[in-house]
Amino acid sequence: MIILKLGGSALTIKDADKPTIDDVNLERIAEEVSCYNQDMIIVHGAGSFGHIHAKEYAIGETITDDKDKSNKIKGMSLTQASVQLLNYKVISKLHEKNVPAIGMKPSSFIVNKNKRIDECDTNLIRQYLDDGFVPVLYGDAVLDKNDEIKYSILSGDQIITYLAKDLKADRVILSSDVDGIYTDNPKTNPDAKLIDIVTKDTLLTTTTNDNQADVTGGMAGKINELLELADYGIESQIINAQKEGNIKLAVSGKAVKGTIIK
Numbered sequence: 001m002i003i004l005k006l007g008g009s010a011l012t013i014k015d016a017d018k019p020t021i022d023d024v025n026l027e028r029i030a031e032e033v034s035c036y037n038q039d040m041i042i043v044h045g046a047g048s049f050g051h052i053h054a055k056e057y058a059i060g061e062t063i064t065d066d067k068d069k070s071n072k073i074k075g076m077s078l079t080q081a082s083v084q085l086l087n088y089k090v091i092s093k094l095h096e097k098n099v100p101a102i103g104m105k106p107s108s109f110i111v112n113k114n115k116r117i118d119e120c121d122t123n124l125i126r127q128y129l130d131d132g133f134v135p136v137l138y139g140d141a142v143l144d145k146n147d148e149i150k151y152s153i154l155s156g157d158q159i160i161t162y163l164a165k166d167l168k169a170d171r172v173i174l175s176s177d178v179d180g181i182y183t184d185n186p187k188t189n190p191d192a193k194l195i196d197i198v199t200k201d202t203l204l205t206t207t208t209n210d211n212q213a214d215v216t217g218g219m220a221g222k223i224n225e226l227l228e229l230a231d232y233g234i235e236s237q238i239i240n241a242q243k244e245g246n247i248k249l250a251v252s253g254k255a256v257k258g259t260i261i262k
């Protein structure tokens with residue numbers, strides 16, 4: 001079974017001032033995904049469909065008073081609806097390519113505690129998978145058991161780590177809008193070098209996320225999640241979804257330029 005992450009930065013225009021899909025990328029990515037016809041779970045990021053609302057309503061930050069709570073409730077409902085709309089667009093495109101995708105809304109069965117998954121029943125995902133469906137989950141805004149925040153953002157990257165462990169994935173592939181993990185942000189530092197293999201001993205001093213739009217920790221958050229997965233014995237791979245053919249090669253188990261986290 002493979003878990004494939006489609007990065008929000010590849011599916012959406014991440015720094016747009018309103019939720020905006022990248023139609024050209026989505027069309028091509030869905031076509032590439034359709035080349036794989038064995039057990040697969042897809043998790044996609046929220047990109048501009050999540051970050052704008054989440055940031056505006058400060059989801060995940062301490063609730064200051066009743067007025068702030070009402071405001072955050074409004075923010076939760078807007079964020080959930082927005083990422084669900086992106087999910088609908090993704091699964092509809094996959095249907096056009098004959099992938100039996102079914103959207104599974106994370107906030108309807110996952111509860112966080114201090115911004116980490118605390119409750120998540122994966123039985124239903126397993127059942128759909130066993131029947132030949134392709135479950136498609138996504139970064140969402142969820143309930144949080146910490147009473148001071150009550151709601152938090154659940155990144156697609158955290159969902160991947162959890163599902164890979166719980167459902168014992170054979171391979172985990174993350175696609176983003178860069179080739180992998182670099183010594184520094186390749187978008188701002190032209191001298192940044194791609195790192196082929198990252199382990200917990202790799203010294204990464206400059207991986208903070210410079211993308212101000214991202215509320216889930218960007219590349220730094222990804223590395224932490226994937227190192228945790230590696231500690232558990234599951235290797236993962238980061239590749240660039242912007243480059244034609246990469247996803248098709250990666251899902252088929254062929255070599256692709258990128259970073260392996262082990």
Ligand code: ADP
Pocket residue numbers: 006007008009010045047175176177178180181182183184185186187206207208209210211214217218219220
């Ligand atoms: P996605 O939405 O695809 O899951 P993110 O936008 O959260 O991905 O994170 C990817 C972004 O992280 C890249 O576009 C890149 O600009 C930024 N980044 C920051 N530091 C690094 C680094 N050391 N290596 C690679 N990318 C980095």
